[in-house]
Amino acid sequence: MRAAIDRGNFNHLIEALKKKGFRVVGPQVRDGAIVYDELESASALPVGWTDEQSGGQYQLKRRKDEALFGYTVPQHSWKQFLRPPRATIWQGQRENLQPVPPNHDAPAYALIGVRACELKAIAILDKVCLEGPYVDPGYAALRRKAFIVAVNCSQAGGTCFCASMKTGPQVTGDFDLAVTEIVEKGKHRFLVETGSKKGEEILKDVPHADASAEDIAAAERIVAETEKHMGRTLDTAGLREIIYDNTEHPRWNDVAARCMTCANCTMVCPTCFCITVEDYTDLSGKTAQRVRRWDSCFTLDFSYIHGGSIRTSAKSRYRQWLSHKLATWVDQFGTMGCVGCGRCITWCPVGIDITEEAAALRSKPVIEEVENGNA
Numbered sequence: 001m002r003a004a005i006d007r008g009n010f011n012h013l014i015e016a017l018k019k020k021g022f023r024v025v026g027p028q029v030r031d032g033a034i035v036y037d038e039l040e041s042a043s044a045l046p047v048g049w050t051d052e053q054s055g056g057q058y059q060l061k062r063r064k065d066e067a068l069f070g071y072t073v074p075q076h077s078w079k080q081f082l083r084p085p086r087a088t089i090w091q092g093q094r095e096n097l098q099p100v101p102p103n104h105d106a107p108a109y110a111l112i113g114v115r116a117c118e119l120k121a122i123a124i125l126d127k128v129c130l131e132g133p134y135v136d137p138g139y140a141a142l143r144r145k146a147f148i149v150a151v152n153c154s155q156a157g158g159t160c161f162c163a164s165m166k167t168g169p170q171v172t173g174d175f176d177l178a179v180t181e182i183v184e185k186g187k188h189r190f191l192v193e194t195g196s197k198k199g200e201e202i203l204k205d206v207p208h209a210d211a212s213a214e215d216i217a218a219a220e221r222i223v224a225e226t227e228k229h230m231g232r233t234l235d236t237a238g239l240r241e242i243i244y245d246n247t248e249h250p251r252w253n254d255v256a257a258r259c260m261t262c263a264n265c266t267m268v269c270p271t272c273f274c275i276t277v278e279d280y281t282d283l284s285g286k287t288a289q290r291v292r293r294w295d296s297c298f299t300l301d302f303s304y305i306h307g308g309s310i311r312t313s314a315k316s317r318y319r320q321w322l323s324h325k326l327a328t329w330v331d332q333f334g335t336m337g338c339v340g341c342g343r344c345i346t347w348c349p350v351g352i353d354i355t356e357e358a359a360a361l362r363s364k365p366v367i368e369e370v371e372n373g374n375a
Helices: 007-019 116-129 137-145 199-204 212-225 239-245 253-259 264-268 314-335 352-363 365-373
Strands: 002-006 023-030 033-038 047-054 057-061 086-093 107-115 147-151 176-182 187-194 274-283 287-294
Touching: 002 007, 002 212, 007 023, 007 187, 007 199, 023 187, 033 047, 047 352, 107 116, 116 137, 116 147, 116 314, 147 199, 176 212, 176 287, 187 199, 239 314, 239 352, 253 314, 253 352, 314 352
Parallel strands: 023 107, 107 147, 147 176
Antiparallel strands: 002 187, 023 033, 047 057, 086 287, 176 187, 274 287
16 A cells, blocks of 8 residues: 655654554754654654765764655664663562563654665574574564564765665665655655554554655655765675685785774674673672673674684674675575664765675685785
8 A cells, every 4th residue: 555645744644653552763963963862743853954975984964955864874773672782681689589580562663764774784683693593582562562664765975875775775675664755846754664564553643645656756756866976886796616725815805904893883784693691690690680781793702712813803894794794694594694774884984885895705706815925
């Protein structure tokens, strides 16, 4: 089903979701950036704001219109709501020696403004946390209650390459509602597509009209234009094999000289799922808890086993990250772990570009370097 919602009625969507008991979260401007947080109303959305992103750079700028979704992607992803950075997984008390299970009364989130690449990232997390042999109960509780309002992109960012990854800018997959924002000819409206029964029920509570042929054509044109203006490209043909064949390529030393191993790329990545587990007791020693928190393959202790860390150099840690994203992830889950959102490029302090590094491995394989006597 396709419908059209006028800009003036968009807040009815947020109100309808609240009445159904959802905790509505979406984009808003805070501290000089667009972030995802709880929304009170449509007025809290980044009205008239856009962003400019490049390697190691991010800047907000005013648009010439009052678009609600006229930006690319914020620095953090929806992962923070579906797989929180910190969660208690066990707690107990010494007196009765009985474990007290953590509270898994998960809130029902309504996620407003999920881009196509982010929707694909959620699907990848589903493979890891829901569809494998070991289900993450915390993720499962949050994910199964979530309501997703996806948004087709109306502009590509300087670090976007979702078209190369076949993950965008057109929304496909598991959503409840998908909207395309149309601001043209003095009109501001949204083309809405339903993707589930839940989506159809919510739409009934929002003033709308049948979508016109003009609305549909405008939405298709907007997405097609966005695809033409990607800021980056990544050639994925044979990339898995190229990475496997070039584990000792001199490019790894080059990137290691620039990499600060700060882990920014993994923290902002919408698909990175690595964690560590920490145990705590209170000062009296009467209670204890086990906490799971996000971790990164860039931290020195991440690969620590008895006797020391396996990956002690920046070279080995960056190689582990890129190889996992673009090669070994395919072996594990049948898809690459990168969706082309470009966050790792934007939020790297020194602007290391995953598309550039992959292209370097492709252009000068180590085998050729050895043959030429330059290895």
